[in-house]
Every structure is written in structure tokens, then in C-alpha cells.
Amino acid sequence: MATKKKMLQAAAGNAGGAGGAALDVEDVFSTYLYTGNDSTQTITNGVDLDGEGGLVWIKNRSSSGTNHSIFDSESGATGGTRLRPNLSNGLQAFNGTAVFTTSSTGFALNNDASNDLNDSSYNYVSWTFRKAPKFFTCLTYTGSASASQTISHDLGAVPGFMVIKKTSGSGTWYARHRHDYDDFYMLNATDAASSYANLWASYAPTDVDFKVGTSDVNNNGDTYVAYLWAHNDGDGEFGPDADQDIIKCGSYTNSGSAWSVDLGFEPQFLIRKLADGTSDWQITDTMRGLYPKGQNAKNLRANTSNAENNAGGIQITPTGIEGTGNGATGTWIYIAIRRGPLAPPESATEVFAMDYQGNGTTDPAYVSGFVTDFGIRYYLPGGANAYPISGSRLTGTNRLTTRSTSAQVSQSSLTWDYMNGWYNPDSNSTNVFSHMWKRAPNYMDCVAYTGVASAQTLTHNLGVVPEMIWIKKRSEASYYGFVVYHGTTGNMYLANTFSSGYGGSNAVNHSTISDTTFEVRNGNGEANEPGETHIAYLFASLAGISKVGSVTHSGTTNVDCGFTSGARFVLLKRTDASGDWYIWDSTRGIVSGNDPYLLLNTTGAEVTNTDYIDPLSSGFTITSSLTAGDYMFYAIA
Numbered sequence: 110m111a112t113k114k115k116m117l118q119a120a121a122g123n124a125g126g127a128g129g130a131a132l133d134v135e136d137v138f139s140t141y142l143y144t145g146n147d148s149t150q151t152i153t154n155g156v157d158l159d160g161e162g163g164l165v166w167i168k169n170r171s172s173s174g175t176n177h178s179i180f181d182s183e184s185g186a187t188g189g190t191r192l193r194p195n196l197s198n199g200l201q202a203f204n205g206t207a208v209f210t211t212s213s214t215g216f217a218l219n220n221d222a223s224n225d226l227n228d229s230s231y232n233y234v235s236w237t238f239r240k241a242p243k244f245f246t247c248l249t250y251t252g253s254a255s256a257s258q259t260i261s262h263d264l265g266a267v268p269g270f271m272v273i274k275k276t277s278g279s280g281t282w283y284a285r286h287r288h289d290y291d292d293f294y295m296l297n298a299t300d301a302a303s304s305y306a307n308l309w310a311s312y313a314p315t316d317v318d319f320k321v322g323t324s325d326v327n328n329n330g331d332t333y334v335a336y337l338w339a340h341n342d343g344d345g346e347f348g349p350d351a352d353q354d355i356i357k358c359g360s361y362t363n364s365g366s367a368w369s370v371d372l373g374f375e376p377q378f379l380i381r382k383l384a385d386g387t388s389d390w391q392i393t394d395t396m397r398g399l400y401p402k403g404q405n406a407k408n409l410r411a412n413t414s415n416a417e418n419n420a421g422g423i424q425i426t427p428t429g430i431e432g433t434g435n436g437a438t439g440t441w442i443y444i445a446i447r448r449g450p451l452a453p454p455e456s457a458t459e460v461f462a463m464d465y466q467g468n469g470t471t472d473p474a475y476v477s478g479f480v481t482d483f484g485i486r487y488y489l490p491g492g493a494n495a496y497p498i499s500g501s502r503l504t505g506t507n508r509l510t511t512r513s514t515s516a517q518v519s520q521s522s523l524t525w526d527y528m529n530g531w532y533n534p535d536s537n538s539t540n541v542f543s544h545m546w547k548r549a550p551n552y553m554d555c556v557a558y559t560g561v562a563s564a565q566t567l568t569h570n571l572g573v574v575p576e577m578i579w580i581k582k583r584s585e586a587s588y589y590g591f592v593v594y595h596g597t598t599g600n601m602y603l604a605n606t607f608s609s610g611y612g613g614s615n616a617v618n619h620s621t622i623s624d625t626t627f628e629v630r631n632g633n634g635e636a637n638e639p640g641e642t643h644i645a646y647l648f649a650s651l652a653g654i655s656k657v658g659s660v661t662h663s664g665t666t667n668v669d670c671g672f673t674s675g676a677r678f679v680l681l682k683r684t685d686a687s688g689d690w691y692i693w694d695s696t697r698g699i700v701s702g703n704d705p706y707l708l709l710n711t712t713g714a715e716v717t718n719t720d721y722i723d724p725l726s727s728g729f730t731i732t733s734s735l736t737a738g739d740y741m742f743y744a745i746a
Contacts, residue, residue: 269340
């Protein structure tokens with residue numbers, strides 16, 4: 110992590126009631142997936158639990174009959190004890206030594222082979238919530254049996270959702286949501302909300318305290334833990350400018366038809382419960398699978414020991430959540446956490462990587478070192494079916510090919526539930542290669558949407574004006590394939606060598622594009638086919654990290670991208686005449702001699718006997734061997 114970012118976070122941590130100033134979502138929340146190993150295991154998720162405190166929630170994804178486990182910094186549910194939200198038990202001790210320890214960068218498990226935590230036969234998910242003003246806090250108190258006991262808290266905001274559990278013995282997990290503060294829910298049960306104001310001493314929580322009344326949450330001498338989540342409503346203090354919301358607690362009505370909720374951000378994590386009827390507490394997240402329209406989310410249930418299953422009727426958008434009307438009708442409450450990061454990257458290695466399959470690991474096939482959101486895979490020897498395969502976390506196991514006009518195809522090996530790459534190996538050949546991107550402000554974003562029968566303005570989260578956009582119709586074949594917008598130039602297509610401007614008017618309206626929206630035109634069957642699903646990849650120039658631009662080439666042309674150590678990745682396409690989509694990278698070789706290149710528009714093999722580009726410390730050099738003309742380029746440091 111860069112020194113500047115550490116300094117900002119330190120200042121925020123010392124600010125007390127200053128809210129989440131300079132804190133990113135990634136500093137206070139993590140969904141981390143891991144495979145059990147029957148041994149010691151360190152989970153490095155970047156969340157400081159030692160210095161700040163918080164909560165870790167773990168669940169076995171693979172097997173039914175395995176309980177949830179909660180560890181926290183306050184109640185004693187750490188080290189050798191835990192709480193289990195699907196059961197009524199109090200603190201439960203493990204046999205032997207401590208199985209859970211925290212650190213400044215996450216947590217660790219020892220060699221406990223419990224199916225609930227670290228058995229080598231199973232896959233697990235962990236959700237970590239760091240204590241931070243206006244996000245989350247946890248505390249303990251002792252019951253007094255009084256009709257009204259005031260409990261102070263340091264959340265710095267009125268709680269949007271809170272859970273109370275007796276730790277000194279068995280008891281219900283009582284939950285409270287801002288949808289109606291008089292009501293209570295039971296986290297370990299499916300019951301609808303019940304109105305019992307005396308449970309909460311007929312007192313609405315404030316930004317400094319809440320009250321408990323009856324013996325269920327206030328029995329004399331018993332100990333309790335309380336978990337409090339905030340609700341940001343334009344008053345969040347997160348991100349580089351300390352002005353962004355990252356958590357929302359709200360409700361919506363499913364009447365059996367389509368519905369939507371504008372959160373003001375794209376979520377990465379959701380807990381949902383039907384308020385006026387029986388239902389499970391459904392937990393979904395983008396690491397395991399929370400998708401736009403057309404795909405089922407992966408679901409775990411807080412009140413059961415069941416394995417992960419599919420959950421229909423819930424999708425994400427760039428600004429919130431929506432549904433088709435499937436599932437139980439009625440009023441649903443939710444807790445939603447924003448997707449990060451909020452700050453632009455400080456190094457290209459944080460957001461772009463390259464790797465051969467057969468790199469010494471078999472899972473994932475391509476290792477990036479970061480949570481990967483978009484990837485392109487190439488079979489270097491080429492061949493009739495050697496299409497460059499592209500996929501994204503948003504579109505799950507569905508693949509597209511840059512060379513083809515075909516609709517997306519489901520491919521089981523195209524998996525994303527890894528913390529450090531993508532793709533489940535289907536071979537172990539070093540002849541297969543991948544480029545990988547992470548979504549980040551000012552750098553790269555992905556937007557999934559459905560076409561309509563008119564011009565459509567779409568919201569994105571790039572944070573700056575996109576300089577290049579790739580769009581592909583997913584649910585049915587397109588005529589030309591991926592359509593490419595590049596500044597004010599006309600359409601180009603990844604599957605073809607066409608010059609700029611082929612195929613009529615721009616698919617994207619360049620006159621209305623902004624740092625929050627872009628418009629796809631009415632009647633454009635490539636980018637806005639009514640009723641069909643599409644995916645858009647948005648790219649921008651970020652100083653020292655990426656550069657999107659144009660250049661007129663003649664003789665030897667130096668392309669200054671503002672880099673300090675040259676380009677690791679170069680995409681080049683001629684725009685004033687037909688030309689291929691060339692790709693070079695430093696892993697396969699950008700050197701003074703011959704440089705291997707790949708083509709996005711063919712199934713051909715890697716070409717190794719040409720010298721079209723050379724290294725340049727500030728970017729790259731186009732040599733005289735490449736035909737003179739006008740070119741667009743995309744380079745990454």
C-alpha cells in the first residue's frame with residue numbers, strides 16, 4: 110500500500126468522531142474466499158482487526174450441516190470461542206488451543222479441521238466488518254433487568270441495523286432495522302417482524318445510544334454483545350474526499366412485478382429478509398456471485414446450516430439493486446455495502462496483470478495478485494477454434510470472444526470466486542495466456558445493461574469521462590461483434606479490421622458522454638438491441654498507469670504515455686484504413702528486437718518474427734516496420 114494512503118488512513122483512525130474520512134470500503138469491509146487446508150491458514154484481507162477491532166463471519170459454502178461462525182473483538186468470541194448465528198447457543202469453546210486470531214491485515218486460523226472453518230474438503234467465505242464511525246461497531250453490556258437500560262455506542266450515526274445476542278447462555282439473536290424501530294426480528298429464525306416496543310424500551314436509537322427493556326435483551330447479570338451497522342444517507346464520510354456513502358439499510362416492496370432500488374452506488378454485499386412474512390435471511394455478495402439481470406445470485410442463509418444455493422429475483426445495477434418480481438411478495442428489508450475501491454489506484458500492478466497457465470499453481474489458472482474483474486484468454490498456437498476468450502465477474506461463467514459475433518456461451522471453467530485471479534484450469538499448458546484487469550476509479554469499469562427501444566443513458570462508476578468503450582450484445586449474436594467507441598471517431602469492431610467510422614453513426618453518443626453516464630443510441634443493434642443483455646467495458650487514461658490516445662505514425666514514432674518505466678501492455682489499431690487489433694505485452698516480450706504479438710480479431714497463432722514496437726521509458730516506440738498511418742492505442746504501465 111502506498112505511503113500516502115497509509116498516512117490518510119492513520120489520520121482517519123485517529124480522528125475519533127470524524128467518521129470514515131480517508132477510509133476506503135476496502136479498509137473496513139472484506140468478502141474473502143478460501144479453501145480449507147486442515148492446517149494453519151492466514152487470511153490477508155487488508156482489514157486491521159488488531160488495531161481497530163471488528164467482526165469476522167465465516168460460513169462453509171460447500172456442505173450442508175455446517176454452522177456459521179462469528180468472532181468479534183469485544184464479546185470473547187475470539188481465540189478459542191465463537192458465536193453461531195444460526196443457533197441459540199451462547200459462547201462456544203473449541204477443544205484445544207485457539208483456532209482464530211486477528212492481525213493488522215486480517216485474521217488466521219490454526220489447524221482445527223472443523224467442517225465449519227478449515228477442512229480441506231470444503232470452500233469457505235468470510236465477511237469482515239471493521240469498527241469504523243458511520244459503518245460498524247460492536248460492544249458488550251451486562252443486563253440490569255430494568256425496564257429501560259441505556260447503552261452508549263460509538264457508531265457516530267443512528268444504527269440502520271442492529272443485532273443483540275446473549276453470550277452468557279442460550280438466547281435468541283434479536284435484530285432491529287430502521288424500517289420500523291419498534292419491530293424485532295430473529296436472526297436465527299424465519300419469522301416475520303413482530304412489534305414489541307418494550308423490547309427496546311419504547312426508544313428509537315440515536316447516534317450515541319440505544320435502550321433495552323425486557324429480560325430477553327436485559328436479563329439481570331447476563332452478558333450481551335451488540336452489533337451495530339450504520340445507514341449512510343448523504344452523510345457518509347468515506348473515500349478520498351471523505352464524502353461518500355458506503356452502507357445503506359432500507360426496504361423495498363416486491364409486488365410480483367419488476368422493482369428497483371437506487372442506493373446511489375453499486376453494491377458488493379447484501380443481507381435481505383422478508384419483513385411481513387416468513388423467509389430466510391439471505392446473504393449474497395459479488396465474490397461468490399451477485400450479478401446483473403439474467404443470472405442467479407449465490408445465496409447463503411444466516412439462519413440455517415445449509416450449503417450455498419442459487420437465489421433468483423435479485424440483481425445488481427451500477428446504482429443499486431433490482432428484481433424481476435420473482436420470489437416472495439411483500440416488504441423486504443436489506444443491508445447493502447458498496448463495491449470498492451473508492452480511490453484511483455496508485456500503481457498499475459494493483460489493477461493489471463498478465464500470466465501464463467501452468468505458472469506453478471493450478472487454481473486459479475491465471476494469477477493476478479488482486480481480485481480480477483475482467484480477463485482475456487489466448488491460446489498462443491492458434492487454430493480454428495482458438496478465439497480470444499473474454500469474460501467478467503459481472504457476467505459470471507458466460508464467455509464472449511473478441512473474434513466472434515456469437516452470443517455468450519456458458520463455460521464452467523470460467524470462474525471468478527478467487528481472490529487473486531480467474532479461470533479454473535482446463536489444461537496445464539504454458540501455451541495459454543491471459544491479461545487481467547481490476548475495476549477501479551479513473552481507470553476501468555464494467556457496466557451490464559439491457560437494451561431498450563430508444564436512446565438510453567447508462568450510469569457508470571468510472572469517475573471520469575471514458576475515452577474508450579467496448580460493447581457487446583450478450584444474449585444473442587450481433588452483426589459485427591464488439592463495437593468500439595474511441596473518442597469522437599466512428600465505430601470500430603474487435604472482430605474486424607474495418608477502419609474508423611464503419612457501420613453508420615456511433616453506437617455511443619460522444620456529445621453527451623460524461624464522468625457518470627454514457628448514451629447508447631436508438632436503433633443500434635450492436636449496443637442497444639431492445640430486450641437483449643449487453644456488457645460494456647470502459648477505459649480511461651490515468652496518469653502514470655494507463656493511456657488511451659491516438660497517434661499519426663510515420664517512420665519511427667515515439668508514443669509518450671507519461672510512464673516512468675515503459676509500457677507493459679500495448680493495444681494498437683489503425684483507424685484511417687483497415688488494420689488488425691495488435692496486442693503486445695512485456696511478459697511475452699517488448700524488447701529492442703522482435704516482439705511477439707497477438708491479434709484480437711483472428712484465431713491465428715502468436716506471431717514472433719516481427720519488430721513493430723520497441724521499449725520507451727515514457728511509453729513505447731512504433732518502428733518503421735509498421736505501416737504508416739493514423740492509429741489509436743491503449744497502453745498500461
